Each structure stands twice: as C-alpha cells, then as structure tokens.
Amino acid sequence: MCGLINISTVHTLSNTKVSRLFFYGLACAYVILLLLYFVLSQYKGFMVVTILIGLYFIRHSKQVLNHPKYHPIVAVSPIVEIVLLFFLFLRSGTEIESIVFVLFIADLLLHYKSWYAFPFAYGGYLAYIFLWSPGGEDLWRNMFHILSYSFLVIPIWSTKLLLNQRDINLRLNESLIQEARTREEMAALKERTRIAEEVHDTVGHTLTTAIVALEGAQLLFNRKPEESLRKILIAREQLKQGLGNIRQVVKTLKAKDGTVGDLGLMEGIQKIMTDTEKQTGVQFILHYEAVTHLISLQEYVMINFIKESITNALKHGKASAIKISVLEEQDTIQVIVKDNGSGCDSFIYGFGLKSMEERIEAIGGQLSVQSEPMKGFTLHVRMPVAKGDG
Secondary structure (H helix, E strand, C coil): CHHHHHCCCECCCCCHHHHHHHHHHHHHHHHHHHHHHHHHCCCCCHHHHHHHHHHHHHHCCHHHHCCHHHHHHHHHHHHHHHHHHHHHHCCCCCCHHHHHHHHHHHHHHHHECHHHHHHHHHHHHHHHHHHHCCCCCCHHHHHHHHHHHHHHHHHHHHHHHHHHHHHHHHHHHHHHHHHHHHHHHHHHHHHHHHHHHHHHHHHHHHHHHHHHHHHHHHHHCCCCHHHHHHHHHHHHHHHHHHHHHHHHHHHHCCCCCCCCCCCCHHHHHHHHHHHHHHHHCCEEEEEEECCCCECHHHHHHHHHHHHHHHHHHHHCCCCCEEEEEEEEECCEEEEEEEECCCCCCCCCCCHHHHHHHHHHHHCCCEEEEEECCCCCEEEEEEEECCECCC
C-alpha cells in the first residue's frame, strides 16, 4: 500500500463540469440498482450494499482526490468493491449484476488511468463468465461475449480520450487567441512608442527653436522692437511648421523607410543649422570630413541624433554656440555635437536621448555623453560605416 502512494491511478476528464455530470449520472444509476437488488433479495446483504455505496462516494470525494496522501484509498477501493460485488451477486440470477458491473467498469474507465481500469474491465468480466455465468465452459460463446463486451468498453474509453482531447484543443485555442491578442497589444504599444519618437524628433526640435525665438523677442521687445517682431514672426512660422509636422506624422509616420528625404547627410545637417541659426541666433560650426555615402537608415539616425542634441543644448544648456563634427576613420564614422551651455556634473537620459541611444545601438553604434559644469555637453556617436548607393 505504501508503494501506491507515489503512483497516481486517477485520470478523470479534464473538463470538470463534464466529469461531474458523468459522475452524478453513473452514481445515481449505480446506487438505485444496488438498492433495487437489496429490495428484490428480500433485504439481504445490507452491510455489503452500504459499504459499496460508501466506498464509491468516498473515492470520488474532493478531499480524497485532491490530497495525494489519500490516493491509496482511491487505488485500493475498486479492488475491495469488485470483490464485494462478486460476493453480493454470486449466483443471484437477477441480471441486475450485469448492469451494475457495466456501470462500475464505466466509472473506472472514465475516472482512472487505462493501465489500471482495463485489468478490472476484462479481468472482472472473464471471472464472471468462467466462474458462474451459465454456459461458461463454451469457449466460442465466451469469445463472442468478450468481443461484444469490447464494443461497450472501447467506446467508453474512446469517449474519454476524445473529450479530453477536445478540452486540450479548446485550451490550446484559447492560449493561441490570448497570445495573438498579446502580440496585437505589443504591436500597438510599439507603434505608439514609435509615433511618440517621431513626434519628439520632428516636432520637439521645431517647438524648442520657436520657444527660444519667443524668449529672444521678449528680451528685445523694449530695446529693438523691429528685431523682436521679426523673431515673433519666425516663431509663428516655426509653430505652423510644427503643426504641419504633427499632421504629417499622424498621417504618414514620417520616413517610414528610414530615409532622410532627398537630402544627403551633409546637406541635411546644413539645413538644420541654417534653420536653427535663423530662428534662435545660435552660432554653428560644422566640421565635415566624411566621404563615404552612408545608407539611408544611418543618415536618418544621424540627422535625428543631431536634432536631439541641438534641442537639448538650447532647452537645457541655454547654449549660444554649437560645434558639429562628422569624421570618418577607416570603417568607422563619428558624429560629435559639442555646445557651450551650462553643463552639469551628472544627468539622466530623457525620453529623446534614451530613444536615440536605442536606435543607435540597434544599427551597431555607441552613444557617449560628457559634461562638466559651465563647460557644456559633448555627445559622441561612433558606428561602423555601411556604404550606400551613390
């Protein structure tokens, strides 16, 4: 009995509701037939019938099924029950024993593992045939009975397998549906993040320069009203451009293929410098020594990195001069953006720099940032050269 503790014989239907439905149906029929036999036999075998019904419900109770320490009861109970059934129905001749035995075997097939249930199913039936069934000595008759009996046992067992397989398929489908929903949510989240990055790259730079222009206009309002008005007009144009950029991002997600439009890297940098200098008055120095035509994805990342660097220099460092260096050394290209802003001892990457670092690392590059108080910021990108057409 101790050896049975580590061997579970229970294997019910995986669908709990269907399993309980089969249990209640079989239990009702089983108990009614036992009580019917008890009445027809003139109330003989009261103790045996009581024990059979008690053992049946005990081994099906949740407390016994859910606790491994009680599993030996589940394993031993059918052995005791089948012995008691043979003892109760021995030479009864009522035909009730045949139905009760079938119900008992059906219960074992539906609630126990096949290696445990089938010996009961065929061993018990063979014992019934050869020990006290009329005509038990007729071999061919017995073979026919066994074959007929198999047409009852196999479908019951197959029904259990099919129901379990169906439940497995339903659960698998549910998990696949859930996985698909999760992937859709992740894709939507990724797309929202990408849109946020695009808005930050295109609109953030424009709005920052507009704010700087308005601040300059405020300072010049009393002393140089004409210059102040000019900066206000520039800021207005910048805000219009920013609104257009927002609409463009929402509609087409600017630069879907990672290109920098019709401009090359050098022309793109020069345009950014010219526009920003015109709007804010910041002085730029460009040192460009790259000769290789890069692929559009690298140019796109470089352009947005420079935009982000200029935005941070104006917004946080209050810089008045910015130097941009683009250097090519063998198979490596470097972009360095240095400003004369306030600088700091320590800093935390904001959304823009964090996103930019992820993009740079995604194409094999590295981003480093250096800063000291009153010495501005230096942002340095190094990445391998990937040659494009041209």
